[in-house]
Amino acid sequence: MEIEEIVEMDEKHFMNVYSGRYPLYVEKAEGIKIYSKDGKVYRDFLAGIGVNALGYSSQRFKAALKDQIDKIIHCSNLYYIEPQSELEKKLCQNSCYDRVFFANSGSEANEGALKLARKYFKKKGTNKFETITADKSFHGRTMSTVTATGQDKYKKPFTPLPEGFYTVPFNDLEALKKAVTDKTAAIMLEPIQGEGGIYPAEKEYLEGVRQLCDQKDILLIFDEVQCGMGRTGELFAYQNYGVEADIITLAKALGGGVPIGAFMAREEVASAFEPGDHGTTFGGNPLATRAASEVMDIMLEAGFLESVKEKGIYLRAELDKLVAENDNLLETRGIGLMLALEFDQSLSAKKMTNQLFERGFLVNGVKEHTLRLLPPLVVEKEDIDLLIKNIKEIIAEK
């Protein structure tokens, strides 16, 4: 197809939910660069929204996928699937959890976690079904997860919403305590809020939430769909805090670009699910689990996570320098390679994103005055230097 036809078909036939796509006509990618059909090249500091953790050129990852395609892509969960068992083993042996369920997306992983929490208390014979989440959170697009999401714009168009969901300010333990009732089944939080603008939880807050959940018999769910899988320089974000949730959800980077989601729990919680309680057609299929299994092998190799930490510190320091030099820049936030640069009212994140796009960089204006960076975890210092140089020039132009 010619570029004109691609655009025409999209405008004519695709549901109108991604209006204003950037004029990048994705053709192929290499390293951390995406090539457009119009000949332009972009350094990707968004990584498919935190998905392409290995960038685009891991030969090892590609070889594993090709090998798996030749063997089998999909079969049902009626049979034993070796890559699935491999992935189960790797996830459980490297976390505090005993059991996992494989879904296809972050929303689905959260949906499953919420179902597990409800089933857990139903099985106990209690009438606990409510879920408390945080303002500015994002948990997905299905009816329950959009309801759990603490941002009105995502859910207003879809009322009436499922019942039993409440939101409170993030990092505010007192507000959470007040919202708990004898019907509260779960508290679901992102250890680092992503779509809300990159807001890390405070350590004392998560410790307090853990304590509250223990005292009141509430299940704590960590949505690590964006902040998990190496993004923070730890395999899981909770490992930065030393606080363990009862259920954790994963997706985005888990499959390195192949769609897969997961939720995990300890035996005591997981055992609430009985045969028939939950299931999926695609979830955990041979291709997706083989992909995730290879992603985990690569991330667990000596030095990989260490290098994420180092590059995160480097990028953060470079951004901090910009903040120190410019009155229009207020602060940086985040952990590892999940970072935000906050502008004052005079700078638009959308405009900055457009200007960087023109210069060949993909970033995300996650809020009006907040720039979000989620580069591939294999980003190099030279790429970071180039990005910083270009942000500097754009600010100087203003």
Ligand SMILES: *Cc1c(COP(=O)(O)O)cnc(C)c1O
């Ligand atoms: C992206 C995201 C989701 C939703 O994932 P999908 O794969 O788009 O359904 C849920 N929670 C968090 C924290 C996310 O960042």
